Amino acid sequence: MFYECTKWFLLSFLVLNSLLFLQYFIDGKNLLDDDLLKIFFRIKNETPLTIPISTFLAVLFAFSFLSKNNELIALDSTGISTFFILRPILILALVSTFVNLTFFDYKKSSNEFFNGDRGAESFSKKKFYSFRMILKKQNRTWFLKSYDLKSKLTEQVYLYQYDEEGNDIFRIEAASGKRTNNGWVLNNGRFLGFASDEGFPILENNSITWKVKKSISNKEFSINSTTPRFSKNFEILELNHILDDPTPFALLKLKPNDMSLFSISEIINTFPNSNSQKLYPYKYRRAQIKCNFASSFFAVICALALIFWKQSSSKGAIIGLSILFSILYYILFSACQALGEKGILYPWFGACLPFLVFTILASFVLFSKR
16 A cells, blocks of 8 residues: 555656746746756755645545555454554655655745746845835834845935924935945935934034034924934945944845745844735734645645545546545635735635645544444
8 A cells, every 4th residue: 555655646746846847948948058956956845745736636636546455444344443544644744744744845935046046146145126115113214225135335325304293303315325334325416414302413523423402483493394403425424323233124025925934034023114004914924824835735645535425426527526625726816815915814724724724524424334
């Protein structure tokens, strides 16, 4: 039994990954110029998704042939428990789970090994373009034309500081800048200071200082005015009191499916607002990846339930039913993913719900046929 399941597992695994390989040619990927190692890592991130499917097909075809030869009926007539047959199948599930963990790299997805895969470079060397960074707790908003994760250099910076009521405190436009351990250094720009309760900010010695108001009645310090009270061009501006990190906001430009578990967790853990709607797709993807590690056992239970439910059916009927249930599973899977990425469903609940529904149904069938 274990030999038959292993044979079908390897065959299914090779066929599915061959289809993944051919998909790159269909999508117009030029793999002829890449070496075999690059090709391997290009499909490596999608390989874990084929392992539970391969396990499902292996159990399905192995038991179909046993059923066709009436071997299942013979085993049942001898008084052997149905669950006795599960022993080699559970071994297969454990082996496929180990293979799943081996192929999956926690720290790197396939597109992080080589530049150009799906248009994404290595995250540590990638340059992100045109994104916004909103820090509600600090009442600051950034607009960055580009940001290099490795050098921490940026081009065309816009920085807006507000008070609690949303009124302008200062605005900065700079041609370039760099984030350092001590803060930000901006180059070649213009600074605008607005009146506030504390006075208004000005530039002195390449840094921001405050001109304190002398009298509430002084028109110079009228608050809620859209007219800046201070305007000056600068060559260098040091913002040592501002340590804002654009990295998690830059990574939001990438799709969750193109990122590793490590990178997704980094975004979630470092993002200033942990309850932000922007994190919903990443939280769902993280839960989905972790749930996938136990999917081989789920595939085994569903395959066995399908076999024992239709022992007397032909192999074609069983395969047809497997396709039908696969479509139903895909519909439920897609619906949960759509709801989970929008935050309507809790990430872990949405990721586990398809597995739970079909596992409960399959377990009911198995126990009823015991």
